[in-house]
Amino acid sequence: MNNPFQVMGGQAYFEPAENKALDLNSRLKNLINAAPVMLFMKGTPDMPQCGFSANVCKILNHVGASYSTFNILADMDVREGLKQFSNWPTYPQLYVKGELIGGNDIITEMLNSGELQEVLKS
Secondary structure (H helix, E strand, O other), X not given: OOOOOOOOOOEEOOOOHHHHHOOHHHHHHHHHOOOOEEEEEOEEOOEEOOHHXXXXXXXXXXXXXXXXXXXXXXXXXXXXXXXXXXXXXXXXXEEXXXXXXXXXXXXXXXXXXXXXXXXXXX
């Protein structure tokens, strides 16, 4: 079946088994910092399960960013816990060097203003 949202790019991150034994906040901190640019999304870059997640992947690919992704649909603890941890209720969530940058709308605005490219360079 073809996925209309399919995008190429990004590297899916697979959480090490020993990380899953940690308390949730420790797990979340480890996941957020697993790569300099980490996208928590619905699905994977090659099979996004949401148009907003697909759009952020396309934006990151467009600017040539190297990034990793975590499929929040594969882990309900992370899916619900990250909303509380970040105080951000929706997905996708993009982190750069451990700092929440935002979701689809903010990333799109940052791309259009040139700010995203600057944040990714720093």
